[in-house]
Amino acid sequence: MLLFISYVILLLVDGTKTDETNTETDLALDKPASSSSHIIHPPQAVNDGNTGTTWGSNSCFAVQLADYDPWWQMDLQVKVKVTKVKVTARSECCPERLHDFSIDVYQEQPSNSAPKVCYFYSGSVSNPGETVTVTCSRPVTGRFVRISGKNKLNPEDVLQMCDVQVFGVAISTHFDSCASLVQYKQQHSTKTPLKTISEGIDNTAACAAACERSESCTGFSIRHLPATVCELLQGEISPSLQADVTWDSYVYQGCFSVCE
Incomplete structure (x- = not known):
């Protein structure tokens, strides 16, 4: 027979705990990742802790040329109030491929829930290896974070990036x-x-x-x-x-x- 032990937790724990140097915690590190398609390197290359920005460093990700509705996403595995996302472009080639992308947060698998927009980044990244820090227009809560390319400029244009970090407050069930x-x-x-x-x-x-x-x-x-x-x-x-x-x-x- 199940015994229910109920109680009230008075404090929420901030998922962006800081150490003595006030370093934020990347909630995306090593979390499960997936994508609409990929070339050579799997989706996990983007958030596995390898911060290299060249294709040869095995840390960059790109979708296939024929992918006209490209996306990359991660499962944070816990509910998170997302406040900002950092996305890094490739350095030795084509940083401008990181352009016109939407960052959305979902309560459940995106196929089963509606998106909550964190931010829409308009324009392209011009500096090789540049990291774009995107602050959500308003904090949004969910478990899945998806980055979607919204404007394929030419047949050779693909959604491409080398690192993604997510910051916010992790909210555990208990x-x-x-x-x-x-x-x-x-x-x-x-x-x-x-x-x-x-x-x-x-x-x-x-x-x-x-x-x-x-x-x-x-x-x-x-x-x-x-x-x-x-x-x-x-x-x-x-x-x-x-x-x-x-x-x-x-x-x-x-x-x-x-x-x-």
Whole structure:
């Protein structure tokens, strides 16, 4: 039987946490990416942490010549209030191919939801390797960020870029103001833990507190005997649960959509 543990979270965690040098966190780094088409380098080349700006550096992406409705997108995997996006052009050739593009944010897969416009960039990038910082006309909340080319100038013109970074506030499900923890007794997740904690955790509340402090944590599994072990989990958890008498699992369940 499911046990609901409800409580109110009074503070939202800012996804753009800063370190001592006030460096912003790129929420797009290593997130799943896809595209309408691609040439040689996969969509993931744009946000894999390789900041090279030449085709030979394997960090640039381009769609196929015959693609007349080009787009590139990433799944941020959590709901994010997007405030700005940085897009970098290729340096040794054709920076002007980065032109007239729209940046849109979607709550769900773009095929199932309507776009929210972050910004429409009009004109072309003229400087080789230039990084364009686009601030959203207004912050928009969603999970998927898509960059779409809107004006194919000639048959040789393609949507092309070498790096994309996304900044904003990551909003985890368990920070909804009426979120609940759902308990699954004697069940253990088979997912690879986000983090395993075996020291300083001696009860369920302590494990839950550790999960709350992590933006990516969507639930946890805890074992009490012979020693307490807390496994923080991320993503979809319920399908991964399997019977195990030595463990209990808890999954955050949101109850409303974040207001714009």
